[in-house]
Amino acid sequence: MKKVSFAEFGGPDVLRLIDAEEPHAGPGRIRVAVRAAGVNPVDWRIREGQMRPALPAALPSGVGLDAAGVVDEVGEGVEGVHVGDRVFGEGVDTYAEFAVLHAWARMPAGLSFEEAAGYPSVMETALRILRESGMRPGQNLLVSGASGGVGSAVLQIARERGITVIGTAGAANQEYLRSMGAHATTYDEGWAERIRAFIEVDAALDLAGAGVVRELAELTGDPAKVISIADPTAPDLGARFSHVAGSMPDALEETVRLIGEGKLHIPVEKSYTLAEAASAHTDSQAGHTRGRRVIVV
Incomplete structure (x- = not known):
């Protein structure tokens, strides 16, 4: 089969x-013929070696955690899923023609493989950091770097829960944030002052790692009310760095529910082929994403 791999840590190049040997579904696992794979910041952070030792990669290593595809092998002990089912979920080395998944759910009706591949890790992260933030209905949440995949999910989940969100993003993505139910502002000079004059912030999320943790702590009045998923140095300022994944099965179940109720939609900004994986990583690292990027197999 064809598979994206890297033999040394470094840049997209x-x-x-x-050509690689096909993987097979062991006990408690399924194998899918991959139709699309999600592109997540963690993918290129692993490739660069940033995630050692939390996520050690034995070289040479494959790439990718999220996938959507058609089940073609069911491992021992697996029930409720059959060859031919359309599923999405999390596994290993998903930038490939075949991948083994350890968590999955049936794809909601009407969802394309390309769309489905963009949800698993994004939704797990969004649900986790909202839970860690302790936000309640009626409170105000500030989301820095809100237009990407995780931000798009956070905005829609928070809206469903009755939480007011103020999101920062580039000028081109202001209307996009508003369409997700958020108040929007740019992150250019004076952004913190604009937010302070507009609303009292109960908690803040740093999704882009743009060096704003100190300002977010000032806006909340307490660095412990700030959670970052992109700045490992956040604890140096008293904020929290969230990197331990929660329950992927629960995240997939919630994804299916919200999509089925018409309360969740994360657009795919751009698709790439397996041969264009380096370009996908380059674009992901550049930021300014609106929604998700995916590899189409």
Whole structure:
């Protein structure tokens, strides 16, 4: 099969499309013929070696955690899923023609493979940091870097829960944030003053790692009310860094529910082929994403 791999840590140029042995579904696992794979910041952070030792990668290593596809092998002990089912979920080395998943759910009706591949890690992260924030209905949440995949999910989940959200993003994504139910402002000079004059902030999320943790702590009045998923140095300022994943099965179940009720939609900004994985990582690292990026197989 074809698979994206890297033999050394480094920039996008270390990614190679290679011929590899097909994986097979062991006990408690399923294998899918991958139709699309999600592109997440954690993918290129692993490739660069940033995630060691939390997520050690034995070289050479494959790439990718999220996928949507058609089940073609069911491992021992697995029930409720059959060959031919359309599923999405989390596994390993998903930038490939076949991948093994350890968490999955049936795709909601009407959802394309391309759309489905963009949800798993994004929704797990969004649900986790909202839970860690302790936000309640009627409170005000500030989201820095709100137009990407996780931000898009946070905005819609918070809206469903009765939480008011103020999101920062580039000028081109202001209307996008408003369409998700958020108050929007740019992150150019004076952004913190604008927010302070507009609303009292109960908690803040740093999704982009843009060096704003100190300002977010000032806006909340307490650095412990700030959670970052992109700045490992956040604890140096008293904020929290969230990197321990929660329950993927629960996240997939909530994803299916929200999509089924018409309360969740994360657009796919751009699709790439397996051979274009390096370009996908380059674009992801550049930021300014609106929604998700995916690899189409």
